[in-house]
Amino acid sequence: MTSSISTNSSTKETSTGLMAKLSGLRNLHVVIGILLLATFYVSVCNLAFAEGSALHVSDYTVSLFGKYLCYALLALAVDLVWGYCGILSLGHGAFFTLGGYAMGMYLMRQIGDRGVYGNPDLPDFMVFLNWTEMPWYWAGSDSVLWMVAMVFIGPGILAYVFGMLAFRSRVSGVYLSIMTQAVTYALMLAFFRNEMGFGGNNGLTDFKEIMGFSLQSPSTKLGLFIITALVLAVAYVVCHYIVNSKMGRVVTAIRDAENRVRFVGYKPEDYKVWIYVVSAMIAGLAGALYVPQVGIINPGEFSPLNSIEMVIWVAVGGRNSLYGALIGAIVVSYAKTRFTAIMPEAWLFALGGLFVLVTLLLPKGIAGMLPGIMDKLKGKNAPEEEATASEPSATDNSATENKGSEVKS
Amino acid sequence: MIVDKTGTPITETENIQPDTRHGVILYVEDVSVSFDGFKALNDMNLYINDGELRCLIGANGAGKTTLMDVITGKTRPDTGKVSFGQQVDLLQLDEAEIANAGIGRKFQKPTVFEQLSVFENIELSLKGNKGIWASLFHKLNGEQNDRIAEILHTINLIQERNYPAGRLSHGQKQWLEIGMLLAAKPRVLLVDEPVAGMTGQETERTAELLTSLAGEHSVVVVEHDMAFVRSIARTVTVLHQGSVLAEGTMSEIQSNPEVIQVYLGEEQG
Numbered sequence: 241m242t243s244s245i246s247t248n249s250s251t252k253e254t255s256t257g258l259m260a261k262l263s264g265l266r267n268l269h270v271v272i273g274i275l276l277l278a279t280f281y282v283s284v285c286n287l288a289f290a291e292g293s294a295l296h297v298s299d300y301t302v303s304l305f306g307k308y309l310c311y312a313l314l315a316l317a318v319d320l321v322w323g324y325c326g327i328l329s330l331g332h333g334a335f336f337t338l339g340g341y342a343m344g345m346y347l348m349r350q351i352g353d354r355g356v357y358g359n360p361d362l363p364d365f366m367v368f369l370n371w372t373e374m375p376w377y378w379a380g381s382d383s384v385l386w387m388v389a390m391v392f393i394g395p396g397i398l399a400y401v402f403g404m405l406a407f408r409s410r411v412s413g414v415y416l417s418i419m420t421q422a423v424t425y426a427l428m429l430a431f432f433r434n435e436m437g438f439g440g441n442n443g444l445t446d447f448k449e450i451m452g453f454s455l456q457s458p459s460t461k462l463g464l465f466i467i468t469a470l471v472l473a474v475a476y477v478v479c480h481y482i483v484n485s486k487m488g489r490v491v492t493a494i495r496d497a498e499n500r501v502r503f504v505g506y507k508p509e510d511y512k513v514w515i516y517v518v519s520a521m522i523a524g525l526a527g528a529l530y531v532p533q534v535g536i537i538n539p540g541e542f543s544p545l546n547s548i549e550m551v552i553w554v555a556v557g558g559r560n561s562l563y564g565a566l567i568g569a570i571v572v573s574y575a576k577t578r579f580t581a582i583m584p585e586a587w588l589f590a591l592g593g594l595f596v597l598v599t600l601l602l603p604k605g606i607a608g609m610l611p612g613i614m615d616k617l618k619g620k621n622a623p624e625e626e627a628t629a630s631e632p633s634a635t636d637n638s639a640t641e642n643k644g645s646e647v648k649s
Numbered sequence: 650m651i652v653d654k655t656g657t658p659i660t661e662t663e664n665i666q667p668d669t670r671h672g673v674i675l676y677v678e679d680v681s682v683s684f685d686g687f688k689a690l691n692d693m694n695l696y697i698n699d700g701e702l703r704c705l706i707g708a709n710g711a712g713k714t715t716l717m718d719v720i721t722g723k724t725r726p727d728t729g730k731v732s733f734g735q736q737v738d739l740l741q742l743d744e745a746e747i748a749n750a751g752i753g754r755k756f757q758k759p760t761v762f763e764q765l766s767v768f769e770n771i772e773l774s775l776k777g778n779k780g781i782w783a784s785l786f787h788k789l790n791g792e793q794n795d796r797i798a799e800i801l802h803t804i805n806l807i808q809e810r811n812y813p814a815g816r817l818s819h820g821q822k823q824w825l826e827i828g829m830l831l832a833a834k835p836r837v838l839l840v841d842e843p844v845a846g847m848t849g850q851e852t853e854r855t856a857e858l859l860t861s862l863a864g865e866h867s868v869v870v871v872e873h874d875m876a877f878v879r880s881i882a883r884t885v886t887v888l889h890q891g892s893v894l895a896e897g898t899m900s901e902i903q904s905n906p907e908v909i910q911v912y913l914g915e916e917q918g
C-alpha cells in the first residue's frame with residue numbers, strides 16, 4: 241500500500257507509459273480503500289461501543305468528520321480547476337454556498353407547520369416579513385428531485401455564465417482571481433438582503449428532518465456522514481478519470497501554455513468553461529451535504545475569506561494531486577477546529593502564516609513530501625521493489641523524472 | 650458560425666477543403682499590420698502554391714514571424730485579405746479553427762508542453778476531433794499508436810518518449826515541434842527557424858525531412874541559415890521592411906542587386 245503511493249507520485253507529473261498508468265490505478269484503489277475503511281471504522285465505533293469506552297466515537301465527532309469530508313470534496317473541486325487547469329478561483333465558496341442554499345430551501349420546506357409561526361405554507365422568515373405567498377423561485381423546492389437538480393444547476397449556471405464571459409474574453413491570472421472574488425462578495429451582499437427571499441442574514445436554519453429522517457437523531461447523522469464519504473469516493477473516481485484522460489492532458493497543456501494549445505487545434509476557452517462547470521457542481525454538492533450536517537446555511541458562507549481558505553487547503557495538501565487536496569482540507573480543518581478552540585482571534589494569522597510557509601518550503605504541499613517519507617519508511621525494501629516493479633527503460637525514466645520534478649519545483 | 654467567402658456555413662473546420670483549382674493554397678493580399686504606428690507588414694502580397702516548398706528570408710524584423718502570426722490567426726491585420734485556397738477566409742477563423750482546417754505551425758522559439766511527456770505532446774497534436782467530449786472519452790487506437798511511433802522514429806526521440814518535454818535540449822524541442830506538426834497532418838506547414846540550435850547533422854536531416862514533405866504538403870520555411878536555405882530552396886522570397894522585395898530561385902535572388910544591397914550584402918560583408 242505504502243509503496244504504491246510513492247511510486248505514483250514520483251512519476252505523476254509525467255504520467256505516461258504503462259507503469260505510471262498502473263500505479264495511478266493502484267493509487268486510486270489506495271485512496272478509496274483508506275476512505276471507505278475509515279468510514280467503516282468510525283461507523284462501527286459510533287454504533288458498537290458505548291459512551292465512555294475508549295473506542296467510542298461520539299455523535300458530535302461523527303458530524304465533525306462529516307463536515308471535514310464535505311471540505312475534502314470542496315478541495316477536490318478547487319484542485320481540479322487550480323491544480324490541473326491553472327485557474328486560481330478565489331470564489332469557489334459561491335458554488336459551495338449555492339449548493340448549500342438549494343439543500344437549505346428543501347429542508348426549510350420540510351419543516352412544514354412546525355416552525356415558530358406554525359404556518360403550514362410559508363417558512364418562518366417569510367411570515368416574519370409579512371409575505372403572503374412564496375416567491376416564484378421557491379416553487380418546487382419541497383421536492384427532493386428539485387433539490388438535487390438545483391444543487392447542480394445553480395452552481396453550474398453561475399460557473400457557465402461566468403466562464404463564458406471571463407474565459408471567452410481571455411481574462412486570466414490575477415484579474416480572473418479578483419473577478420471570482422468579486423462575484424462571491426456580490427452574492428454575499430445580495431443574500432444578506434431580506435428581499436432576496438433567502439432568509440437575509442439569518443439564512444436558513446431550524447431544520448427538522450430530511451426525507452423523513454430526523455436531523456437530530458444520531459442515526460441520521462451517521463447516515464449523512466456515510467453518504468458524504470460515498471459521494472466523496474465517487475467524486476474522487478470521477479476526478480481521477482478526468483485528470484488521467486486526454487482531457488486531463490489538454491487541460492494541463494492549457495495550464496502551462498494556453499496560447500500554444502490553440503495552434504494545436506483545441507479551444508482553451510471551451511475546456512476551461514467545461515472544467516469550471518464540473519468543478520462548480522462538485523463544490524455545490526459539497527455545500528448540499530454540508531448544510532444538513534451543520535444545521536444552517538447563511539450568507540456568511542459566501543465570504544471571500546472562506547474561498548481563500550479553500551485554496552490554502554489545496555496549497556497545503558499539494559495542488560496537482562487529488563489525494564493531496566483531500567489531505568490538505570482535512571488537516572487544515574482539523575487544525576482550525578483545534579486552534580479556534582484555544583485562541584479563535586489568532587486563526588487567520590495562523591492560516592496566513594501556514595500559507596506563507598507552505599509556499600516557501602513545500603511548494604508541492606504534503607503530497608509532494610509523501611514519496612520521500614514513504615521511501616524512508618520502506619527502508620531497505622525499496623531497491624528490491626523497484627527492480628521488480630520496473631522494466632529496464634522505466635528505471636531510466638524514473639530517475640530522469642525525479643530530476644525533472646526537482647527542476648519544476 | 651463560420652462561413653466561407655460565399656457565405657455558406659462551414660460547420661466543421663476539420664472538414665474544410667481549400668479550393669486550390671488555381672494551384673494556390675495560400676493567398677496573402679495587401680496585408681498590413683502595425684504595432685503602435687510601426688508597420689511590421691506593409692502591403693504584403695504573397696502566394697504559396699499547392700505542394701511547393703518556399704523559403705522566406707529577410708533581416709531581423711523584416712516581418713517573417715508577423716506574417717505567420719497573421720496566417721495562423723494570432724495577429725489580426727489592419728487591412729488586407731488572407732485566404733486558404735480560394736474560398737476559406739482565414740480572417741474569419743480563430744487560431745484553433747485555422748489549425749484544424751489544416752494550417753500547422755512551428756514557432757520560432759520552440760514551444761512544447763513542458764510538463765507533458767514527448768509521447769503526450771505528439772498524442773495531443775494528432776489530427777482528429779479536438780472537442781471536449783472527444784477528449785474526455787478518447788482512447789488511442791492501434792493506428793494512432795503506430796502513427797505516434799512512426800513520428801517518434803522520424804524525429805529521433807524514441808528513447809525520450811516518456812521524458813517530460815521540458816527536459817529536452819533545444820534541438821530536440823525543435824524536432825518535437827516538427828513531430829507535433831507532422832502528427833496534425835496539415836496541408837500547409839509554416840516552419841519558423843527550424844534549425845536554430847541544431848547540429849550540422851541534425852540540420853541536414855531536417856532539410857531532408859522538409860524536402861520530403863513538399864509535394865503532399867505545402868511548406869513555408871523561414872530561416873536565417875543561408876546554407877540550409879540553399880540546400881532546400883526552390884523558390885525564395887525575400888522580405889524587407891514588411892513587404893516582398895524579391896522572389897525567385899536562389900541564384901536569381903543572389904544576383905538581384907537590391908537584395909545584395911539590403912540583405913545578402915550585409916551578410917557577406
Ligand SMILES: Nc1ncnc2c1ncn2[C@@H]1O[C@H](COP(=O)(O)OP(=O)(O)OP(=O)(O)O)[C@@H](O)[C@H]1O
Binds near residue numbers: 689712757
Ligand atoms: N506584438 C508586437 N508588438 C510590437 N512590435 C512587434 C510585435 N511583434 C513584432 N513586432 C515588431 O515587428 C517587426 C517585425 O517582427 P517579426 O518578428 O515579424 O520579424 P522577423 O522577420 O520574424 O524577425 P526575426 O528574424 O528576428 O525573427 C519587428 O520590428 C518587431 O519588433
Ligand SMILES: [Mg+2]
Binds near residue numbers: 713714715757841
Ligand atoms: Mg521571426
